[in-house]
Amino acid sequence: MELHQLLVIVAILTMSSSIYFCVAVNNPVDGLFVNGKFCKNPNMVNADDFFFYGSTHFGISIARIDFATYGLNPPHTHPRATEVLLVLEGTLYVGFVASNQNNNTLFTKVLNKADVFVFLEGMIHFQLNVGKTDAIAFAGLSRQIPGVITIANAVFGSKLPISVDFLTEAFQVDKNVIQYLQSQFWYDNN
Numbered sequence: 001m002e003l004h005q006l007l008v009i010v011a012i013l014t015m016s017s018s019i020y021f022c023v024a025v026n027n028p029v030d031g032l033f034v035n036g037k038f039c040k041n042p043n044m045v046n047a048d049d050f051f052f053y054g055s056t057h058f059g060i061s062i063a064r065i066d067f068a069t070y071g072l073n074p075p076h077t078h079p080r081a082t083e084v085l086l087v088l089e090g091t092l093y094v095g096f097v098a099s100n101q102n103n104n105t106l107f108t109k110v111l112n113k114a115d116v117f118v119f120l121e122g123m124i125h126f127q128l129n130v131g132k133t134d135a136i137a138f139a140g141l142s143r144q145i146p147g148v149i150t151i152a153n154a155v156f157g158s159k160l161p162i163s164v165d166f167l168t169e170a171f172q173v174d175k176n177v178i179q180y181l182q183s184q185f186w187y188d189n190n
Helices: 003-017 151-157 164-171 175-183
Strands: 032-033 037-040 061-067 073-078 083-091 094-099 108-110 116-119 124-128 135-141
Touching: 032 083, 061 073, 061 124, 073 151, 083 094, 108 116, 151 175, 164 175
Parallel strands: none
Antiparallel strands: 032 037, 061 135, 073 124, 083 116, 083 135, 094 108, 094 124
């Protein structure tokens, strides 16, 4: 076999055996089994398969966040994902708190249109619209199901409530402060 014939065979085998992406399918009968996953036949994939909002089958998730003037996304954490925030419109004050091992250092930045900021996995972070107009941002997360824990909701709105005496001691505040916080309507902001 001549060298050019060998190269043609290798090229054909490479092209025929390569799938550069996997669009997940709900029913395995409709897909091909590739690298341990059921994927849509690549010959049937179209642009709509890559148009998404929210959680995806690509192992990532994305969310659009619309902020009213002075609106905020309260302190929260994603226990399973890093977040990349892109500001599309407006001005946001963003930040995260490093872990106890890093002296609970607060890192903040004011972001404007087209600015990007990264919140590391598990770090408590927040966003606040400090502009005079509404703001829009997109958050991309490195996992399909990143999880979210809104700090105030978890601590003061837990079902069953955490002991008032315990929280009074833990936060070193008056018992009335804890009772007030636990009496608030803690909504699910997911």
